[in-house]
Amino acid sequence: MSTYVKNNLNSIWNQTLTLIEESDYFDSATFNAFIVNSTLYDIIDDLAIILVPSVINKKVFESVECLSFVQQKLSEVMDQTMQCEVRLKKDIDAANANQPAPKKEVILEDKLLDKYTFDNFIVGQSNRESHAAALSCAMTPGKFFNPLFIFGNSGLGKTHLLHAIGNYVKQNQPDKKVLYIYSEDFITLVVNSIKDKTIEEVKEAICNVDYLLIDDIQRLAQWGRSQEIFFNLYNKLISNDKQVIITSDIHPSELKGIETRLISRFSSGLSVGIDSPEFETAYAILEKKLEGRQEEVLVQREVLEYIANRFSADVRSLEGALNNLIFKAILFNPEIIDLKFAVEVFKENPAVVNQDDTLSVMRIKKAVCEFYGLTRQQIESKSRTKSISNARHIAIYLCRKHMDLPFSKIGAEFGGRDHSTIMSSYDKMTKSIKQNDMTAQAVGKIESKLGIS
Numbered sequence: 514m515s516t517y518v519k520n521n522l523n524s525i526w527n528q529t530l531t532l533i534e535e536s537d538y539f540d541s542a543t544f545n546a547f548i549v550n551s552t553l554y555d556i557i558d559d560l561a562i563i564l565v566p567s568v569i570n571k572k573v574f575e576s577v578e579c580l581s582f583v584q585q586k587l588s589e590v591m592d593q594t595m596q597c598e599v600r601l602k603k604d605i606d607a608a609n610a611n612q613p614a615p616k617k618e619v620i621l622e623d624k625l626l627d628k629y630t631f632d633n634f635i636v637g638q639s640n641r642e643s644h645a646a647a648l649s650c651a652m653t654p655g656k657f658f659n660p661l662f663i664f665g666n667s668g669l670g671k672t673h674l675l676h677a678i679g680n681y682v683k684q685n686q687p688d689k690k691v692l693y694i695y696s697e698d699f700i701t702l703v704v705n706s707i708k709d710k711t712i713e714e715v716k717e718a719i720c721n722v723d724y725l726l727i728d729d730i731q732r733l734a735q736w737g738r739s740q741e742i743f744f745n746l747y748n749k750l751i752s753n754d755k756q757v758i759i760t761s762d763i764h765p766s767e768l769k770g771i772e773t774r775l776i777s778r779f780s781s782g783l784s785v786g787i788d789s790p791e792f793e794t795a796y797a798i799l800e801k802k803l804e805g806r807q808e809e810v811l812v813q814r815e816v817l818e819y820i821a822n823r824f825s826a827d828v829r830s831l832e833g834a835l836n837n838l839i840f841k842a843i844l845f846n847p848e849i850i851d852l853k854f855a856v857e858v859f860k861e862n863p864a865v866v867n868q869d870d871t872l873s874v875m876r877i878k879k880a881v882c883e884f885y886g887l888t889r890q891q892i893e894s895k896s897r898t899k900s901i902s903n904a905r906h907i908a909i910y911l912c913r914k915h916m917d918l919p920f921s922k923i924g925a926e927f928g929g930r931d932h933s934t935i936m937s938s939y940d941k942m943t944k945s946i947k948q949n950d951m952t953a954q955a956v957g958k959i960e961s962k963l964g965i966s
């Protein structure tokens with residue numbers, strides 16, 4: 514393999530030609546017709562490859578007197594004994610044209626943010642399942658849940674969990690390759706690499722990762738070509754037991770503009786939701802965010818309670834409210850940050866509260882699960898265990914009775930069941946409530962817990 518760059522080769526050859534010319538070994542007509550128009554194409558160890566323009570030039574150059582003299586002068590320049598091989602320029606050009614274009618190296622940008630870790634992620638009821646599933650994927654890739662699909666409204670910690678997985682893997686399994694990519698960046702990468710003709714290299718680089726962490730997948734909607742590429746990459750990764758973790762603002766079954774075959778693949782792993790933080794979690798998050806800043810601003814406990822209650826819809830609003838409070842505290846420098854000060858700061862901010870007062874399928878499932886000590890996965894599952902299917906029937910009954918949702922929509926919320934299964938569940942529960950006091954009482958208690966009795 515040559516270690517010479519083009520400039521070096523030119524300089525070596527110019528020096529050699531100068532020595533030849535100065536030696537007067539060839540008359541000037543011979544030198545100009547057969548020697549000066551040659552070039553040094555490459556040097557591999559002690560072999561120099563010389564290019565000449567025509568067959569006649571080659572014949573002359575290869576004559577014993579000529580070749581041995583050129584070798585001698587080149588050896589002087591190189592300060593080592595050199596051999597020369599003469600080739601026709603057109604042969605080299607043809608050989609080069611048949612070579613496949615050299616592969617361009619693609620380096621996927623590392624966009625993992627160190628600041629999001631499992632250590633600074635506060636776990637509460639609203640995110641316990643997604644946290645546990647994320648941690649288990651970080652510890653044992655591709656084994657249990659593949660893909661892991663985390664869904665929930667904006668600002669509830671999905672991105673934080675993705676980065677936390679990546680950072681955990683980087684720290685504990687440094688030999689594993691992790692790629693965190695935001696869906697829109699994936700589209701840009703695909704579009705640009707199609708333009709640059711590096712798409713094959715990009716695909717290969719993605720297929721080589723051990724963890725693909727893809728954020729906000731709903732943004733792939735409408736991007737047909739990118740979806741196609743993603744679908745193929747996704748299949749390869751999953752079939753090679755590489756861990757794929759996806760986030761979205763909605764459940765996979767409700768993704769619009771994403772091909773059904775992709776959606777059904779997403780549903781084949783584990784889908785876990787993140788809810789708005791309940792009071793205790795919201796409070797703990799605020800405390801965590803204040804860690805190390807208490808010197809700077811001393812915030813009274815009741816102020817944190819006030820913010821946790823008032824801005825509990827999502828964690829981003831909580832953080833925003835806390836930052837606003839701190840900013841105002843630095844600006845006005847009150848003696849103490851008490852409730853009076855906080856009320857003044859937020860008097861013009863509408864509260865961003867947890868939608869707990871609005872009835873939703875999620876709230877109904879949550880209330881039923883709490884009543885029977887089950888998880889949401891269990892009531893959405895295919896399990897026919899009596900206790901689970903009974904709880905499922907009640908949740909379905911309440912969704913229909915109080916939200917008047919179409920059976921098919923309820924089916925989508927309960928593990929993709931069809932219209933007639935949900936209808937039969939609803940009928941069964943309606944009958945059971947009439948015939949069985951225990952069931953009627955249980956349903957009554959859940960309804961009153963939800964404030965809808």
Ligand SMILES: Nc1ncnc2c1ncn2[C@@H]1O[C@H](COP(=O)(O)OP(=O)(O)OP(=O)(O)O)[C@@H](O)[C@H]1O
Pocket residue numbers: 629633634635636640665666667668669670671672673674729762798801828829832
């Ligand atoms: N449980 C938690 N503990 C600590 N911080 C949290 C928690 N949940 C969310 N956060 C913080 O809230 C902010 C918003 O979270 P994140 O960006 O992960 O939300 P998201 O669900 O991905 O939102 P989007 O769908 O808009 O991308 C981040 O600063 C994150 O660190």
